[in-house]
Amino acid sequence: MKAKAAVLREFGKPLEMQEFEVQPLGAGEVLAKVVAAGVCGSDVHIWKGEDPRTPVPIILGHEGIGEIADLGSQKRDVLGRELKPGDLVMWERGIMCGECYQCVIAKQPALCSARKTYGISVSCAEPPYLNGHYAQYIHLRARCHFLKIDPEIDPKVLVPASCSGATATHAVEQADVKPGDNVLVIGPGPVGLYVLASCLNRGAGAVYVAGAAPDKQRLELCKQFGAAGTLNVSESTPEERAEQIAEWTHRLGFNVGIDCTGITASVGEFLQYVAPYGAYLIPGIATPVGQLPVSLYEHLARKNVRLQGVWVSDTSHLYQAIRLVLSGRFPFETIVTHSYPLEAANQALDDMATRKAMKAVLEPWE
Ligand SMILES: [Zn+2]
Ligand SMILES: [Zn+2]
Structure with a gap:
């Protein structure tokens, strides 16, 4: 199976569409079908080469919501619910080690000394390639945390919760x-x-x-x-x-x-x-x-x-941000002002850079 993705090959240059072979899943890993990917304000800086964490080539995008496509082994969300193909889910954008001083002793996983972020600090040069959200699928690592989402909500509305919301x-x-x-x-x-x-x-x-x-x-x-x-x-x-x-x-x-x-x-x-x-x-x-x-x-x-x-956030903050949106107390549906197909990722970045869009999302399957 192949997946399309928008790839940053050279800083400041337009992203290019590329197809990647979906890789087999290891134990605990999850393949998620990206329903909507957020174009974060920081993606504009990453695109220009201002983020010292970022290697190229890379599939940009660290925000998103998607459906479980495949599981490397049985997996549950943070509320203990078993994950099944087709479930709408959100996941933690950071890859934390769970073993270092910050993770274990200080209990500050956002500060994990080995923390990587999908779409920011993991290149697509090596398997499993699909390491960012500007893609049809994303290959999520074994330690990834999930929260199942009720499919009643328009998934786009929740996208900013995964970075901006969690950080907030x-x-x-x-x-x-x-x-x-x-x-x-x-x-x-x-x-x-x-x-x-x-x-x-x-x-x-x-x-x-x-x-x-x-x-x-x-x-x-x-x-x-x-x-x-x-x-x-x-x-x-x-x-x-x-x-x-x-x-x-x-x-x-x-x-x-x-x-x-x-x-x-x-x-x-x-x-x-x-x-x-x-x-x-x-x-x-x-x-x-x-x-x-x-x-x-x-x-x-x-x-x-x-x-x-x-600095950034951890899964508890993602959880709080999602619950905040789902509470219905605030008009979060007004934040996402623009949506684009994956092929228009460059336009989406431009519209974020010029503040034409408050929040742009890419819909890789539209
Ligand atoms: Zn962000
Ligand atoms: Zn750690």
Whole structure:
């Protein structure tokens, strides 16, 4: 059996369609038929060669949902349900070793010293070749964790949960958002929307979102998700924003800031608005983006403020993100704005790069 895939052979060059022979499955391995693959914002950086983890050639794509096509041996999902061909499932995008200090002692599998990610750090040059989601099938390793999904839901809606959503729930967990907290989300992309929803789900008192001019529609979407207010940095001065934030927080500042912009500039402005004993977290940085503009005395030391990075996620965060979507509390169906056949993967990457699409998905069987 053969499977079509979109392959990145050279950084910055268009992906090329290629056919691969599907390989036999080892014990515990699973062949999944990719129903929908997400085009993540970080795929644009990977495509340009900015992610130091990425080898070429590679089948891009680390987000997706699919059906069980074949099993190397009997397998259950994280809720103990036996997996059968035809089941709709989601799976953990990271390949963790389960044996290292981070996996076993620190219990931080997201930080596994041997962690690889389908579509980011596993080449398609060697068997089993099908190591990314921009393909008709993906060959999942023995340690992969699964969650069966009720086929009632449009599978596309869940796709962003597998990376943006999981990373967001990880950040909110690390931030330890408490009932009543005032939260500022910076960057209203898919990660920002999941952070917003996840904070409200934990009982945050109010969540505000800051974005820039290209985010205008996204800021509107944040209101549909329940944002208590938004700031457009392209249409206001720093003084106006300071005044607005003082009013929103009764001059206390935000208990938590979660910066989902993927750049460093926003930290220079928004870290100062974190309340004493608050936290400012930065998820979603996947490439070296340079130094942070931080006033150590004023913004951290003097206020016991915690400034923390958040690296990827593990299966528990994927589970939380999926449950968040399935709760029906938030209009997650509005995030996926564009879908394409596999052959149009280059167009999809372009539309993500120019922010024409909030979230693009590829449907390899359409
Ligand atoms: Zn991603
Ligand atoms: Zn490990």
